[in-house]
Amino acid sequence: MLVRLKVNGEWREADVWPGASLLFLLRESLGLVGSKNACEQGECGSCSVWLDGELVCACLVHAAQAHEREVRTVEALAQGPRLHPVQEAFLEAGAVQCGFCTPGLIVAVVDLLERDPTPGEPTIREALAGNLCRCTGYAKIIDAVKLAAQKMAAP
């Protein structure tokens, strides 16, 4: 099955098994391994990407559902050597341990801050309810979101 999609601003093609997910296509066909594969059942959020601007679990999108559509992944966030403010904030706040959940969380946090630049704690918790982390205990992740919001608000 040939799928054509725009990934991080560039049109790409991939020939995948007809049962494949968007996550499989991104990782195995296009070599974009930033989105992680952990549960394949929508529970952990580590595969979060944007599909036509909406935050989704790439493991639950069929590859064909991304045909002729736009996908944005965690790889689009850093500009060369310059990290996205949310990525910086995660490092500074110590919100990264093993790092497995981090790309999915970063994408979910960028999605949140693009919609709500000054979220309160309940909003942050609700927005990140679909992202699991085995290591950090979440307190530092929430600190990182607040720090990122400050960084992004600063001129």
Place this chain on the structure above:
Amino acid sequence: MRIHLPRTLDEALEIKARDPEAVPLAGGTDLMVLLNFGRLRPPALLEISRLPELRTWRRENGRFFLGAGLTYSRILSSLAEFRPLVQASRSVGSPQIRNRGTVGGNLGTASPAGDALPVLAAYDAEIVLVSAGGRTRRLPWHRFLVGPKQTSLAPDELILGAQWTVTRGPGSFSKVGTRNAMVIAVASLCLVLDEDRRQVRVALGSVGPTVLRAPEAEAFAAGVLGAAGAWDDPRAPVPEAALEEFGERVAAAARPIDDVRGTAAYRRHACRVLGRRALSWALADRRLEH
């Protein structure tokens, strides 16, 4: 595996008529899990998540039509007037799941725990089915949801949406789960007051083989409001004991089982509490409005 990517509903229905084995794929939040784990290997998939005809809603002659392809996120941002539906949509999964999951998919899966289903039951919704040539069939929700994960969808049909009569009056959806987010309901309840018909309607989720209504509790509550004069005067007090009795009757309508998420006894208790609370919230909302 054959993959069909129709651009219009008509095209999709023609494909369904020719290839009835093709499994409709909407948000994929139920289906892709099965596919990823090899629990389902359909001979064909029919991608319907982009069909504009399923992603709409409209009001006509006092009736409201909700397209099967509306996602929970879309309901949250656009349909605030249906508060119980919005509350149920907000309780589904996570932002990622709500951005993809649809009410049509909730109906298609027909899980007794589907959060949109008690709401449709309390609204007395009809499920609108469609097949090639634009032929439609309308079934009351209880004739569509016929058992756990069982519907009366025919092989050549798609779910077009759900339709109900818009009523005046407060209502709510509430859900008990093992944590605050990302949970399957242990018990859920939708209560809707219909001020014009003087009806109280209650539907329960996760406590039976499919969604259930609680007709005895409904009749009891309507009678209590009548006896207290509360239909005419929202400030008329309704005795606390009647609210308790209502909760008892709601619990009596449940047909729960023990499973990993909760015991039957706990589920019954949850129905009692959810029922009493939902009615007292509705009465408080009526007082606020006046």
